[in-house]
Amino acid sequence: MIRILATISGQFLVLFARFITAARAEWRGTEPVRRRRIYYANHTSNADMPLIWTVLPPVLRRETRPVAAADYWLKTKLRAFAGRDIFKAVLIDRRAEHRTEDPIAAMAAALDEGSSLILFPEGGRNMGEEPLLPFKAGLYNIAQLRPEVDLVPTWVENISNIMPKGEIIPVPLSCSVIFGAPIHLREGESIEAFLERAADALRTLRPNASTDYSVSTGQTG
Amino acid sequence: MSAGADDLTLIIGGVLGLLLLATLIGEALRMRGVASRQTLDIYITRVNSWWVMAVTLSVALLLGKVVTLMLFAFCSFAALREFMTLTHKTRADHWALVASFYVVLPVQYVLVWWGQEGLFTSFIPVYAFLLLPILSMMRGAGASFLARISETQWALMICVFCASHVPALLVIDLGEYSARSVLLIAFLVLVVQLGDLMVYFAGRRIGRHRVAPSISPKSWEGVACGAVFAALIGASVAWITPFGTAGAALMALISFLIGTGGALVLDAIKKDRGVTNWGHIIPGQGGIVDQLDSVFFAAPVFFYVTRFFWA
Numbered sequence: 072m073i074r075i076l077a078t079i080s081g082q083f084l085v086l087f088a089r090f091i092t093a094a095r096a097e098w099r100g101t102e103p104v105r106r107r108r109i110y111y112a113n114h115t116s117n118a119d120m121p122l123i124w125t126v127l128p129p130v131l132r133r134e135t136r137p138v139a140a141a142d143y144w145l146k147t148k149l150r151a152f153a154g155r156d157i158f159k160a161v162l163i164d165r166r167a168e169h170r171t172e173d174p175i176a177a178m179a180a181a182l183d184e185g186s187s188l189i190l191f192p193e194g195g196r197n198m199g200e201e202p203l204l205p206f207k208a209g210l211y212n213i214a215q216l217r218p219e220v221d222l223v224p225t226w227v228e229n230i231s232n233i234m235p236k237g238e239i240i241p242v243p244l245s246c247s248v249i250f251g252a253p254i255h256l257r258e259g260e261s262i263e264a265f266l267e268r269a270a271d272a273l274r275t276l277r278p279n280a281s282t283d284y285s286v287s288t289g290q291t292g
Numbered sequence: 293m294s295a296g297a298d299d300l301t302l303i304i305g306g307v308l309g310l311l312l313l314a315t316l317i318g319e320a321l322r323m324r325g326v327a328s329r330q331t332l333d334i335y336i337t338r339v340n341s342w343w344v345m346a347v348t349l350s351v352a353l354l355l356g357k358v359v360t361l362m363l364f365a366f367c368s369f370a371a372l373r374e375f376m377t378l379t380h381k382t383r384a385d386h387w388a389l390v391a392s393f394y395v396v397l398p399v400q401y402v403l404v405w406w407g408q409e410g411l412f413t414s415f416i417p418v419y420a421f422l423l424l425p426i427l428s429m430m431r432g433a434g435a436s437f438l439a440r441i442s443e444t445q446w447a448l449m450i451c452v453f454c455a456s457h458v459p460a461l462l463v464i465d466l467g468e469y470s471a472r473s474v475l476l477i478a479f480l481v482l483v484v485q486l487g488d489l490m491v492y493f494a495g496r497r498i499g500r501h502r503v504a505p506s507i508s509p510k511s512w513e514g515v516a517c518g519a520v521f522a523a524l525i526g527a528s529v530a531w532i533t534p535f536g537t538a539g540a541a542l543m544a545l546i547s548f549l550i551g552t553g554g555a556l557v558l559d560a561i562k563k564d565r566g567v568t569n570w571g572h573i574i575p576g577q578g579g580i581v582d583q584l585d586s587v588f589f590a591a592p593v594f595f596y597v598t599r600f601f602w603a
Binding site: 093095229232235238240242243244245 | 369370372373374376377381383386389390393394571572573
C-alpha cells in the first residue's frame, strides 16, 4: 500500500517538477547508462535533489538513491514519507556526536546493493555568491572505499531563483541539469588534490563558466 | 462555429497536405542519400515539430473557444517561464513573479473568455503595470529596481498580453462574420509562420544584405520575399476573412512586417543575454518564444486593426 502510494506520489512529483522547471538533462561527456554511479552536485536549494531525480530516465531513477540528512528528512511524517518511501534516501546523521552508523559505510552498503547515489559534497546549501563551497571529505572517503564507482559531476542550473530561501511558492523558471564526464580517484592522490579536481570538474559544467571563471587547465579528468 | 467549420477543415486539410509533402520530400532525400545526414536530421526534426504544432492548433480550433483559450494560456505560461528565466530579478521580486504566473496570466485569459474588451485590453498595461512594482517595492526594492520591474512588465506584455490577443480574435463582434471568427486565428498564424519560413528559405538562397548583421542572419532579400509571399497567401485565402482580397493581402503584409520586426527584437534580447534559444520545448526549433515571437508581436496589431476597420 505504502509502496503504491509512494510510486504515485513520485510520478506526481516528477510532473510537478517538469511543470515548474521544464527540466532538461544535458549529458555532456557521459551517457545515461545503467552503471553504479555517484552523481555529485552543487547544492543551492532543497529542490536540487528532486530535480536531479526528475531528469534521470525512469530506469535509472528507480535505482538511484539520494544521500540526505536524517535531521531534515525525519522531522515530520510527510518528509519522512517523501525521504524514505518516494526517494528511498540513504539517510545519514550530519551531527557526528549522534551517529549510530558510519555514513560512509551506509553509502557503500547502498552501492553494494546495486544502487547509484546522489551526493551533495558541499555538505549544506550554498547561500553565498561563490558557485561552490569547499567540499567535505565524504566524497573522497567513498571514492577511496569504492574506487571503481563512476563519480559524475552534476551541475544544477538556476534552481535557486525558483524558490529563494524562506519562500513557499515556487516561480516557474527553466532549469537544466548538466552531467559531465565521470572522474575517479587516482592512485596515491591526496585528499586535497582530489577534492579540488572534483570541484573543478563540476565548476566547468556551469553555463558561461569561461566568461566569469578562470578554469585551471590539465586538472579535469 | 458551424459556419466556419467547413472552411476551417479545408484550411487545416491544406496545411496538413503541405506537411505531408514536406515529410515525403524528407523521406525521398533520405532514400536517395543526396543531402548530408546532419542537415537531413535537422530538417526532419523540424518538420516533425511542425506536425505536432499544426495538429495541436487545428484540434484546438476545431474544438472551439474554451480549448483554444486553454492552448494559448499554456503557450503564454511556457513563454513566460522561458522569458522570466532570462530577466534580472532578486528575492524582492519573488511575489511580483508569483503574481505574474498565478494571478495575472489566468485572470487575463478569463477576461478574454468573458469577452470584456475594456478589461482584457487594460488589465496588464494598466493594473499589472501599476500594482506589480508596488509588490516589489514592499519586499525591499534594491539595486537596479527600475530595470527589474521593467523587465517583468515587458515579459508580461509579450508573453501574456500580446499572446492572448490571438484567441481574443474570437470575441470581437464582427456582425455576421463572428460565427466564423476562428478562421481569423488560422489566417494570422498561417500568413505569419509561412512568411517566416519564406524569409528563411529565400534568405539562404539569395540573401546578401543583412537586416541586423550583429544579431540575426535575416537578410533584406529574404524579408522582401517573405513579405510578397505573405501578401500572396493572404490574398489567396481572402475568402476565409471579412477583409476582401486587397484587405486580406494588406492585413497579411502588416502582420508579417510587425512579426518580422518583433522576431528581430527578441533576437536582440537573446543576443544581449548570451543565449541562442529561449528554451528547448520544441525539438529542432528551441523554445515557445523562438517559435511564436512573430505571432505574439503581430497579434495585437492584427486585433486592433481588425477591430477598428471591420467591427
